[in-house]
Amino acid sequence: MGETPETIVDVRLETVAERRPPLPARAVRDVVFGVSDLTVSYGDAAAIRGVSFDVYRNFVTAIIGPSGSGKSTLIRCFNRLNDLIPGARVEGRVLYHGIDLYAPDVDAVEVRKRIGMVFQKPNPFPKSIYDNVAFGPRVLGMTDALDERVERALRQAALWDEVNHRLRASALSLSGGQQQRLCIARAVATEPDVILMDEPASALDPVATTRIEDLMHDLKRDYSIVIVTHNMQQAARVADMTAFLSVDVSPEGHRTGILVEYDETARIFTHPADGRTQDYVTGRFG
Amino acid sequence: MSAATAVGVRSRARRGTVRAALFRAFLLLSLAVGFVALGALVADVLWKGIPYLDGILLTEAPSADPDGAGARPAILGTIYLMGMVLLMAVPIGVGTAIYLEEYADRERWYNRLLELNIQNLAAVPSIVYGILGLAFLVRGLGLGRVLLAGAMILTLLVLPIVIVASREAIRAVPDSIRHAAYALGATKWQVVSRQVIPAAIAGIATGSILALARAIGETAPLLLVGALTYVAFDPTPLGAFTALPIQIFQWTARPQEDFKLLAAAAIIVLLAILVTMNAFAIWLRDRYQRRF
């Protein structure tokens, strides 16, 4: 083929972007997360710096960028999971429905009850399928009609038909793709408001990946989704808005993640405003 | 190579071979010392003790007459002691392990002191624990020479074993499970009690059994805390008591040959209990070892 790489990428992403229904106008969008001037440091080194953008309700928001750009660090700010890392320091604000998540009197446990998370490597508990999904409701005290909750969650994760006859089997007996859908079911079982996904399909085969991506289109109806992915095509396929993080190298050699551009996915991939975004999405680097 | 050098090489090789063979023999002898001693011990105990291994031993109380003497109070004492040690050492040991692994901030000096302290305690001579018991429990608290005091001291003695084994088991649980549980909105105690401990339970159980096996054979601390060497009645938690190793000691110390044979029989009982416990611990570990 004699065509240059950028042309191929452009054509494919353009087609995907054009197939997407138009997004609601900015004025009617509900803000779930308002990030302003967010800087996270581990010890002395800043992992991300000065990040500001809004996450909208019932949107799928993708965070893309090269490795080391702080994507995981950023997404973990939304459910205060960075608290678990000793030495992590957060400056700036993350507003969740108007409340600053990092205010001193905010309880991280309450925050996490409303925000679910799916991790890169499927991590089901070493218990039965049923107990995995039921764990969240149980610790939150939502123990009425537990069986129905479990079934509803497994249906939402498109796993019910495959496991309903063996709910007591160990979760570790499922395949990788099934385990990840189980983790999704586990996350939605507590009826959260937001689902965070940190590279949910990167450890899965292409078939399982497609199933997860299809799932996101359905889940978006009830939840707001933020997804970190290193796979640009995936972002183009599933995301409404896309944030591009890049690595800023200081003169001393410290690498810090910064938000370069945040816009509707179609525009990020077809007419990005920033040269760095253009370089990344056309595959020139990263 | 000249003929002289060739001869030189060959004779050096021969000397080398002799030296190597002697060395190897010494190494095998080293192993043999251990195993021959073990074999002699077991054989001797079995030879002397089996004739005395009968119902009388298990059901009768000791007496001045070796033919009618049994070890029942001692066996019961050991069983009660082990029950009490289990009930005390496991919760305290596992609780300490949970604190050190999940709650304590490693940077704080007092937590590092705690870790160093546990390391030191594991190496204190067992009789010093007996002195501790004598000073604080028997005389200090006024408990007297009772079963409970013995159980408490044995608990303190084996606590480091439970702590170390539990810490390892807890550490083996991967962080991904903890993070998933936290992400669902669980509190720290919910994460620990509902995910970490159940996942670590096999290692904790194995460690507890090994601790108990150590406690069962301990004699010196019990001597100081007042296990009497002649107890002809069944023990109670707040009463005078004896235990199997004490009974063995007492019978061994008697001049009459018959009592020494009785001691051998009691040793067989003790070793049988130990072998069972260790086998059970190994089986537990192999069967339930979770590879994450």
Add this chain to the structure above:
Amino acid sequence: MSVGRAASAQPLRLRTETRRWGEEAVKAALALCAFISLATTIGIVAALLQPSIEFFGEVSVVDFFTERRWAPLFEPPSFGVVPLLVGTLSVTLWAAVVCIPFGLGAAIYLSEYARPGTRRTLKPALEVLAGIPTVVYGYFALTFFTPFLQELDLGVGVFNALSAGVVMGVMLLPTVASLSEDAMSAVPRDLREGAYGLGASKLQVSTRIVVPAAVSGIVASYVLALSRAVGETMIVLIAAGGLPQLTLDPREAVQTMTAFIAATGIGDVPTGSIEYKTIFAVGLTLFAITLVMNLLSIRLVRRFREVYE
């Protein structure tokens, strides 16, 4: 706590009104458990120190360490701890004669000579020796080994230091073997392979490369084993005797510090009497000696680990 409805459906309340008291209580309870081990050490030190201070109020420290007779019950009483120290030393010496060379030999065999399958069976088998209760070893020393020694016509008494020491050495052999073997396995393979490549024999590699490289770990195992020998009670109580003689002749009966403490503790000593306090004074001496040895052993292990891990 919320009942039934999803947290996200409730009015947004991210603060908890009260701190999670349940969580605080749990943390306090767990910290209390951890404190118990600290309290044990404090208790040991307090239990040893207080009566000892009283003891040394009545008996001069100089006399304690220089008098050559230990006879607390005599009229006039004599409080020289030296016979007890020598008794401990005598028994420990013979334990060392057994466990130091043979423990190392077993370790070298397991580490350098044995096939992996053999090592997997032999190592745990050796551990069995370590799991046998000391009272059983005491029995073995008195009823099997001493008569055996007497058959050899060496002139050993019914109670003697040699029997107790040798049996104790056998008991400690697996400790030395296990820890030394661990130290030797930590020595990197390339060191050995370099030597084999030059044409060295197994004997030379083991003794000139591996053992010197692992020496601080090996010495740590020796120190640990000997510290256990010093603190061991039942074997000496049963087989070495109760007579505090100032002699290094292994055929004689001796009394070690531990045997003295045990023998006195068994008897009914009136609390607060000078005899009662001897338990603590001797106990303090014993504790100090083993503490120093253990700290030394930990130091050695740490230095060894720094080099190889």
